[in-house]
Amino acid sequence: MRNQVSVKVGIIGGGLMGKELVAATRRWDALVDHPVRPEVVAVADPSPDVQGWFKNANIPHIYNDYKELLANPEIDVVYIAVPHNLHEEIYLAAVAAGKDFLGEKPFGIDLAASERIVTAVKASKSFVRVSSEMPFYPGAQAAINFVKSGALGEIVEVRSGFLHSSDLDTSKPINWKRQVKFCGEIGVMGDLGMHVAHVPLRLGLNPKKVYSLLDDIVKIRKDSKGNDVACDTFDNAVLAIKGATGSDNRQFPMIWEMKRIAPGESNTWFFNAMGMKGGVSFSTRTPATYKRFSYSNGEQVWSELQPGHKTNWPVITGGIFEFGFPDSLLQMWASYFAEREGKLGDKFGCATVDEVVLSHRVFASALRSFNSHAEEMVI
Numbered sequence: 001m002r003n004q005v006s007v008k009v010g011i012i013g014g015g016l017m018g019k020e021l022v023a024a025t026r027r028w029d030a031l032v033d034h035p036v037r038p039e040v041v042a043v044a045d046p047s048p049d050v051q052g053w054f055k056n057a058n059i060p061h062i063y064n065d066y067k068e069l070l071a072n073p074e075i076d077v078v079y080i081a082v083p084h085n086l087h088e089e090i091y092l093a094a095v096a097a098g099k100d101f102l103g104e105k106p107f108g109i110d111l112a113a114s115e116r117i118v119t120a121v122k123a124s125k126s127f128v129r130v131s132s133e134m135p136f137y138p139g140a141q142a143a144i145n146f147v148k149s150g151a152l153g154e155i156v157e158v159r160s161g162f163l164h165s166s167d168l169d170t171s172k173p174i175n176w177k178r179q180v181k182f183c184g185e186i187g188v189m190g191d192l193g194m195h196v197a198h199v200p201l202r203l204g205l206n207p208k209k210v211y212s213l214l215d216d217i218v219k220i221r222k223d224s225k226g227n228d229v230a231c232d233t234f235d236n237a238v239l240a241i242k243g244a245t246g247s248d249n250r251q252f253p254m255i256w257e258m259k260r261i262a263p264g265e266s267n268t269w270f271f272n273a274m275g276m277k278g279g280v281s282f283s284t285r286t287p288a289t290y291k292r293f294s295y296s297n298g299e300q301v302w303s304e305l306q307p308g309h310k311t312n313w314p315v316i317t318g319g320i321f322e323f324g325f326p327d328s329l330l331q332m333w334a335s336y337f338a339e340r341e342g343k344l345g346d347k348f349g350c351a352t353v354d355e356v357v358l359s360h361r362v363f364a365s366a367l368r369s370f371n372s373h374a375e376e377m378v379i
């Protein structure tokens with residue numbers, strides 16, 4: 001038996017993402033010498049289907065009401081994965097109950113909600129981080145480390161994006177993610193924005209001004225009874241940002257793309273950064289490789305590298321095997337639980353509450369830009 005700290009976990013919202021945490025904890029033995037062993041012991045979700053799934057998975061405590069889960073003293077950590085209109089109420093309740101938690105993005109339906117949550121978190125002892133797993137791909141980690149090494153020289157341009165095509169099918173029924181009252185006025189920026197913002201913000205590529213192109217392409221969808229319902233969120237957002245680093249007064253172009261309707265793409269997350277001396281490019285569309293650029297002695301050289309299954313938290317998986325989405329979740333949770341124990345070391349940590357509020361400031365400024373048709377300061 002390894003010397004691991006046992007942590008009991010409850011899930012509030014057992015939908016698409018809540019179930020993934022059960023699967024991640026059950027692959028925990030893939031991790032080599034991790035300091036923590038999490039076990040999901042409870043779920044709170046009013047849906048009978050969801051409750052049935054967790055019953056089948058032998059989760060001992062199944063609640064209708066999240067308040068019952070938060071009142072269970074056995075639970076150390078909560079994963080909260082509910083629609084955006086419920087973030088503020090449930091995250092504040094988790095803080096009031098003295099629980100540590102990983103909250104899903106966008107961490108509040110709008111900037112004001114995220115600020116209220118973060119104020120409460122900072123006034124508490126709760127250890128809280130924000131979900132964002134894509135930067136844990138080995139190619140993304142290599143790209144991040146290459147930028148951190150200073151190999152780019154002066155930054156020329158940064159591009160970061162998340163492109164889906166799930167909404168190309170106009171017969172797909174409406175769900176909460178396509179309605180402002182549940183998803184928020186920021187629409188696709190709330191769904192995909194933190195994924196796009198996390199790496200630039202972590203690297204200190206700070207957004208100063210933004211001009212936005214926001215597009216609501218599909219305006220009506222059917223509900224489950226065949227009635228037309230307004231599909232009133234923005235499907236696609238392209239933000240033209242002026243960014244700056246702490247060490248440089250010049251502002252460089254930074255493009256953030258968030259699209260639910262990106263024909264030809266399935267679930268493509270990418271990060272590209274180019275500088276005067278070097279550059280780097282990673283996309284989950286080609287997850288086994290990343291590219292590095294260098295310019296020296298008048299030569300421009302692109303190199304394609306295969307990082308293999310080289311993860312932040314070592315795993316039993318052979319180094320040549322492909323890395324995928326569930327692996328990124330395992331790595332993210334490994335960082336969350338290790339950091340909670342003070343054992344993150346110099347490894348990449350989960351998105352922070354300051355990062356998520358900053359992302360909201362950019363999205364709120366993008367909404368202002370949409371209405372003013374002008375560039376707006378990020379405030």
Ligand SMILES: NC(=O)c1ccc[n+]([C@@H]2O[C@H](COP(=O)([O-])OP(=O)(O)OC[C@H]3O[C@@H](n4cnc5c(N)ncnc54)[C@H](O)[C@@H]3O)[C@@H](O)[C@H]2O)c1
Nearest residue numbers: 013014015016017044045046047050066081082104105131
């Ligand atoms: N990190 C990622 O890659 C990723 C991917 C998808 C979604 N998300 C985020 O995860 C969150 C949930 O999204 P999802 O795709 O899992 O949605 P989902 O609709 O699949 O699941 C949400 C669940 O919340 C439950 N729920 C509703 N009201 C509740 C309440 N009062 N108490 C407890 N449970 C309640 C629903 O019954 C449902 O099962 C959102 O914040 C979303 O942005 C993150």
